[in-house]
Amino acid sequence: MKNHKAMRRGEASVFRFLIYAFSSLLFAGLLPQRTAAQDFPRLSPDFDRLAQELFAEIQSDQIPYEDLYGTLLLYYQSPLNLNTASPEELRALPLLSEKQVAALLKHRQLTGPLLSVYELQAVPEWNLASIERVAPFVTVQGSSANSARGPLWQRIKNEENNAALLRYERVLQQRKGYSPADSFQGRPTQRYLGSPDALVLRYRVSHAHDFSLGFAAKKDAGERLTWQPAQRQYGPDFLSAHFVLYDQGRLKTLALGDYQLQFGQGLLLSSGLAAGKGAETITSLRRPSLGVRPYAALLENTFFRGAAATYQLAPRWEATAFASHKNIDATAGQSADSLAQFDEFSSSLLLTGLHRTATELANRQRQRETIAGGHLGYLSTDGNLALGFTAVGTHYGTALLKRPQPYNRYEFSGQRNIVFGLHYSYGWRNLLLFGESGCSAGGGLGSVNGVLASLGPAVDAAVLVRQYGVDFHTFYGNALSESTRNSNETGLYVGLKLRPWARWEISAYFDQFRFPWLRYRVAAPSQGQDALLRVAFTPSKTSLLYAQYRGRLKPLDLSASLMGRPVPLPGEQLRHALLLYCEVQPTARLGLRTRLQASYLQADAGLPWRRGYVLSQDASLQLPHRVSLAARYAVFDTDDYDTRQYAFEQDVLYAVSVPALYGQGTRAYLLGQVAFNKHVSLWLRYAETRYRHQATIGSGLEEIKGTVRSEVTGQLRYRF
Known part of the structure; x- marks a missing residue:
């Protein structure tokens, strides 16, 4: 035998x-x-x-x-x-x-x-x-x-994945915020206190399942480079650093500095990527439970700062403990009532990360945030069953008190919040069941549960049910939802993916959601729908064609000029969006992409339709001597700002560009990259938007006199 x-x-x-x-x-x-x-x-x-x-x-x-x-x-x-x-x-x-x-x-x-x-x-x-x-x-x-x-x-010293990166960005035209200050009725108007230059410095050395070490410094346009320890500013406005060690015996992960946490379905903790509803209708629905990860991005509010560790208690059990303390941006207020529970409070937390004016600087790092908690996880021998328990406690230096508006009735108020949660994942044959449920201080409940199923060799399906109570509060949760937060929402999502023939793929989803209580700019309980259909064809491994339709029916308060109802109920905003895309590679060095996207918007039944579109042509060229070029020329036309169009643009490595195009005009950019040797690489980018039938661009301190807005970006990377 x-x-x-x-x-x-x-x-x-x-x-x-x-x-x-x-x-x-x-x-x-x-x-x-x-x-x-x-x-x-x-x-x-x-x-x-x-x-x-x-x-x-x-x-x-x-x-x-x-x-x-x-x-x-x-x-x-890594x-x-x-x-x-x-x-x-x-x-x-x-x-x-x-x-x-x-x-x-x-x-x-x-x-x-x-x-x-x-x-x-x-x-x-x-x-x-x-x-x-x-x-x-x-x-x-x-x-x-x-x-x-x-x-x-020695491993850090000899690691090949070891590089530093320096980036520079600037808008060439003068914006109002950088012009000399004028006065109105004897009072100087606000201006940006720093230069229009944006700077980023990043360094990281890492090896998969071994270690990660890095830091980042960022100065946004309009911010100052200054050394003021009393205001917690040490040169650039934003500084970040991390050191993460993996697989040291039973110590599976040790993170110091800035890090991210992701457990379960993200109901309590999901400070990383969450694609949400998208053209990938199946795989992106489920959140992975990745635990502790290094923070290497430049967003100024989606991370924890302190220490975290994961320890293997037994062959199938792991425990994670974490603690975080940082100062975050918030507005400040004082109570005029001597009998009020809190004399000082914050009415909102600010997430932009911009500190350009005196007002923005006054709100910079005003609120102290302390978070501590833990996670206990179990994984079966075959890896099919995963269970976990999570506890998170949050304490703020001053109380959070939302404005006394009806839609804020059930919002979190106070200084302390505790939330507990249970999550599971179980794979059986062609099924994967997953979910997470939680309870926050005050008894608010939240739950999300789903299943992924392979119904055949060419058919995949997904179903997800969610219910987030109006009094369920979690500050770092990011489970799938229609809103930006996991609160005041119930919904049912159904996704499908078909491959009826070779090289053909059909993706679709339908999402029905309801908001039991009022929301910002929605003055009544409401409901809506969201649906998508994409048909993709891949003639060859270097070409792709697809057509996509998305329809959304979502409640939104109507403006006073459009309100013609005896009862002030929100309007049912209907949006149709169409996307046509073609990608081909005529030669090994040349790639072409054509994209047409259009949307039609109706604020409520019986009101006129508004529309907007953008047509773009992209080209990428690989030249000899390690030189590559990418370019785009786009034409856009929208009726107003509500019908504006967004489209991803190629940018320098690790940068994101998603401009809002509205009005009438053209958008173009040219991106070049050259690798001088195995150590040094350079990126240069020039982008320009030209508008028609308008004398100014933007508003407020971002206003530009004229019809052209130009941006330049340069980035240098050195690999040690």
Whole structure:
């Protein structure tokens, strides 16, 4: 019997080797211009295309899209080891379906560790397109790669993933905020106190499942570079640093400085990427439970500052403890009533991270935030069952008291909040069940539960039910919702993905949501709907065509001039959005992308329709001597600001550009990159927006006299 098993193992090893050899030869034939070694080449990720796949339609520049880049940047700099990655780590990549994760785990169990990324061809559900898409973020290594590399200081010194980056940005035209101050009725008007230059300095050295060390400094346009320790400013306005150590015996993770936490479905803690509802209707629905992660982005409010550690209590049990203390931006107020519960309070927390004027500086880091808590997690031997318990306590230096408006009746008030939660994830055959429920101080309840199912070789489905009470309060939660917070909402989401024929894919979702209580600019309990349909066709591995429709019916208060009802109920704003996209690669060095997006908006039934559109043409060119160019020319026309159009633009590495286009005009940019050698790379970008039929651009301190707005960006990276 033993001999029989040994023979089977030997046959499996020989079979895997033959597959690997055949796959290598096949890929070498398919990708002759890229392959120079026996392993699959790790190309730079196409962030623009990934953003289009994860986000259905960009309707705001306030959503932290940089979290997408920050999360994928972590994987790019510290690629996921496919031989040692847990099911949860694999599911954290929003690029992998549940069937692909299950197939890879089964392949590892039957045949052992992968020999190369090429071997993914032998894994069911994996094809060339999916392998190319995920290749920048994964690697194949032995399980003991870190232990044989010597002391920590030596590993840091010798690490190849070690780079510093310096970025400069500026708007060329003078904005009102930088002009000499005038006066009105004897009082000087506000002006920006700093220069119009924006600066970023970043450094990071890291190795997957070993360590991560880095810091960042940022000065936004209009902010001052000053040394004022009394005001907690030490040069640039924003400073961030982290040190994270992994897999030190039973100490699985130790984080010092700035870090992120993500447990369960993000109901209590999800300070990283959350793609939400998008064109990826299945895989992005479930939140991964990644635990403690380093913070490497530049957003000034989506992280914790202090220490966190994860310790393995037993073979299947882990415990995490964390503590954070930082000063955050907030408005300040004083009670005029001597009998009020709080003499001083904050009416709102400010999340822009901008400190350009005297008013913004007065609100800078005014509120003290202290957070502490823990997480206890269990993972079954086969990895199919995961359970967890989370507790988070928050304390503010001064009380939070919202304005006395009807829609704020159930908002959090006070200085302390405690929230507890339970989460689960269970995989069984072609089903993955997941969910999380929580309770906050005062008895508010929140719950989100879902299932991902493979109904056949070409059919995937997802269902998610959510219910967030009006008095459920959590400050770092980011579970799936229509609102920006997990409160005052119930909803049902149904997603579907079909592959009826080779190279064709149909994605769709329908989301029904309801708000039991009033909301900002919605003066009554209300409900709405959101639906999407995308049909994609991939004629070849270098081309893509798709058409996408999205319809949203959402409540919103009407303006006084439009209000013609006896009862002041909110209007039912209906928005239709259409997106047509074509990407081709005529040659190995030239890529072309054409994009047409349009939207039609009606504030309420019977009111006139308003419309807006943007048509853009992109081109990318790979030149000899490690030089690449990318350019766009776009034409836009919208009736007003409500019908403005957003579209991702290619920018310098790790930067995000999502301009709002409204009115009539054109938008163009040119981006160049040159790698002088293996150490030094330079990016230069020029962007310009030209408007028609208007004498000024923008409003307030951002106003520009004229019809042109131009931006320049330069970035230098040095790899040690």
